[in-house]
Amino acid sequence: MNDDPSEPVTGLTRGLTNYGDTDFARYLRLSMARSMGLSSDLLKKPVIGIATTYSEFNNCHRGVPDLVEAVKRGVLAAGGLPREFPTISLGEPFLNPTALFFRNLMAMDTEEMVRGQPMDAVVLVGGCDKTVPAQLMGALSANIPAIQVVTGPMSTGRWRGERLGACTDCRRFWAKFRAGEIDTETVEEIEGNLATTQGTCAVMGTASTMASLTEALGMMLPGTAAIPAVHADRLRAAEASGAAAMMLAAKRLTPRMIVTEKSVENALRVLLAIGGSTNAIIHLTAIAGRAGVKVDLQRLNTLSDETPVLVDLKPTGPFYMEDLHAAGGIGAVLRELKPMLHLDALTVTGETLGERLASEPGYVDRAVVKSREQPLQPVGGLVSLFGSLAPRGAILKRAAADPQLFEKEGRAVVFTSLEDLAARIDNPDLDVQADDFLVLQNAGPLSPSGMPEAGYLPIPSKLARAGVKDMVRISDARMSGTAYGTIVLHVTPEAAAGGPLALVRDGDRIRLSVSERRIDLLVEEAELMRRRQDRPDTSAQATRGYAKLYRDHVLQADEGCDLDFLRADPPE
Template identity: 55%
Template sequence: MADGLRKGLTSYGDAGFSLFLRKAFIKAMGYSDDALNRPIVGITNTYSDYNPCHGNVPQIIEAVKRGVMLSGAMPFVFPTISIAESFAHPTSMYLRNLMAMDTEEMIRAQPMDAVVVIGGCDKTLPAQIMAAISADLPTVVIPVGPMVVGHHKGEVLGACTDCRRLWGKYRAGEIDDNEIEAVNGRLAPSVGTCMVMGTASTMACITEALGLSLPMSATIPAPHAERFRSAEASGLVAAEMAKTRGPKPSEILTPSSFRNAQVVMQAIGGSTNGLIHLTAIANRSPHKIDLEAFDKLGREVPVLVDLKPSGEHYMEHFHHAGGVPKLMAQLGDLIDLDAKTITGQTLREVVANAEDVPGQDAIRSKANPIKSEGAMAILHGNLAPRGAVIKHSAASPKLLQHTGRAVVFESVEDMTLRVDDPALDVTADDVLVLRNAGPKGAPGMPEAGYLPIPKKLARAGVKDMVRISDARMSGTAFGTIVLHITPESAVGGPLGLVRNGDMIRLDVAKRSIDLLVDEAELQKRRAALAPAGTPDWAKRGYAHLFNETILQADEGCDFDFMRAKGK
């Protein structure tokens, strides 16, 4: 098997000439024959001026290169798409699969014996892992790390749970223009991903639980020197993997490792987005995520990490308390400790080395959990035949069993235009319904599931109400919110049948979400629906590909032809 510079030669019909030409051109960069004869470690560069979450990537790259060279291999840095959550139109989820395709094809197209992928902001880590599984080259994953906390008037702040909380206060008239502007400059005091248990932190913890990154890599704050020492160590591991040609993702990712990731996701109070991403990752392999099994784990696995939005702390506190290794130690026999990692260690060895931090209260024991059940539950019913998800660890307990009147918004635009209208017929006991916000309907399944409390209710002191949609929600958000209703309304799902005034019943204990309208009436409404056509936004280019091939939330929202066995 060819390796190093001889791998994947450009097709000129003459392999000898292909290698000769490749070496001639790369020598223009000043490389020696000694350098070019080494095993090659590719390193993705996801830095962008549009991506403050990845602001430390240049330093991480230099540290990785140092580790690779210290181990006698040759690093080659190459660019890929960079996606930043708050800068991607219409939504970063719309671009996740494009990044996965870009990363996979660049790994395949260029000569490398191992690859280091560097990511963080919500959709980048899942995209890169999806790519790595499909390319199946020895891979080390490096999360960029969370920001450090901010401060305002003696209060600790974190993007973006406190973004949403304080914006809610501003909408309710509790804080003024000057204060919200001051808060705006203090929420994100450093580069890195959100320092609460949002999607970026969730995916970093899942990655570590899967065994694809070094121990503690999920939680080290982005600006800390330890982040760059971990990157150097990741380079050393990648170089050894390049020399030994393994382990590959297919050798690391097993049913046990996927189960471990699900246990950790429940125990950290993880983002609901993590379930979509983990499903897409698993579908790139021979394995699957079973939503019923995930829900069953949620009944067995307690939330042990006291972190916003399910608790009180921030990622740096989780890190200093011992990080994911300490969490797995506390989870005990809920974790399969014989699962392997990229370092050659098993999780048993990783857990054995977990730091014991006296007095820390960010990671609880099973005897003293934050919540007795896991973060998420899977709901079914006539509104969600293929399932929906609720992060009940971040919901209001009194609303987890609730029946209310539907107040329907046809789209994100409709919601934006009407939610604050003083004439809107809405009370705190109603159920806000958003449709046409799923993978196809929006498009790109935006994080619009966190429907704002109508301003007139917010100003009357209402902090939470039941909200349901086929959209997603940021993992940083708090509220009694049912998401990912599948199938989505844009493909004929029953959410499209709901009318203003219909009664909707939510019962999380029974794992149900139902529209209280008889079947005969629903059939009549279904017959009156207009047939779906190709929308104007999807006539050409990537948008057309997206619209034609995107899967539903329960299948990970990947493209149908990108799964392990193709279309």
């Protein structure tokens, strides 16, 4: 028993169950722990929790059990007691309506299990798109020492002499199929060669972007974001993370000491430099919000104009995550950005970012990671747009878009829902031309579809067959990080919340100006007022369970789509 009130309670005697008798609670807990076959010596060690997200509904996490075992080795070797526990797992293509809908539930699960169980630090093991954000959100709210371990990206497959990696290549071939360039037998053959190993998507999609940003935030061991899932170094990184968790517990270095305004801005710089996923804006905003830090979309534009694109990965370039790892990883990117970064930001190693980057740089493959003096693009991959159509902002991934469409006015072709889109997009009688703007309504966080990755509206088949490869597409939906095109996303406020997007009608004129950072609906205010009076309620209805909690409390995209009562107050 620990009878000295000046000494912190650690190990299995933290947070005792309340029976009204503290000594009995300790006695009962240790008795139950002994039933697991643990020695008396181990019961006295610091406890490191391991949040495991293995699920047979999550292909990305097939390797999680091996990672957990490696973490346990690291904890034991450092003198601690590892305790594995499960949380919700979010397999992106296996969830309805969307994985984003369940992200906040997973964050709540993670927070409560980290806070409610006796652990001195926690190792978060995950990888799939919404999993890492959920784990970081939960860890920041619980605010005990924490470190992230990711599953790592898949290795590429081979098909008829081509390298393939889900899911940029799956979209490319699906577009060819829709255009009639390949047949059903061929697309099914490709299907079996897109994702051939464990791990997350092999490109700079959302999962790889979030892994990269976690390293930039300082919540992951240096050099571990891009290690392929099947590489032995991935297991060694997990083992080292288990040992690092023991150090974090000893120093009581908590997530809110690491995730600060400075580290969030560092992460934004890296996001822009790697041409990362648009989803990352929503997730980083939600993560930062758990630390009381605001992500300002106007500030994003300033950073974007200063930060070059340095990484040449798919969906915009020819390379894959395994190439980035071999080229020097996120460390190579951070070194190129060093003059632009807050080097006094703290990391989970106990060092500042500046101390990390002071070591001698290793080999850098300049075909994959460009220098700041000779960048891939002189400005960042993402921009925020504002205007009468998006008063609180929208996002465009200009690194994945056609610059010829950046300054353009077009006629709106409107789809009122995902169902309407599916029913009419390939109708040969659809009144649509290549210069039109495709507009999707009611696909935001409050809609019945739960803000899916549907912003990548398909090119109408009659235009695709005529050779049209890109069009301006506008919605309140999201887009997979593996997708590409001139696509305006996260229009806020969304249609279901009564935003201007809900008022767009077929034939309206819309003006896009990337140079001016604007997206405007060119309709007279008097006409818009008339339309507002006739606008039906398109928000999703829910009467029970998590769905009701979500519908009652979810925030808009510019606030990270978190639940309003989970965000933290700004730090003093």
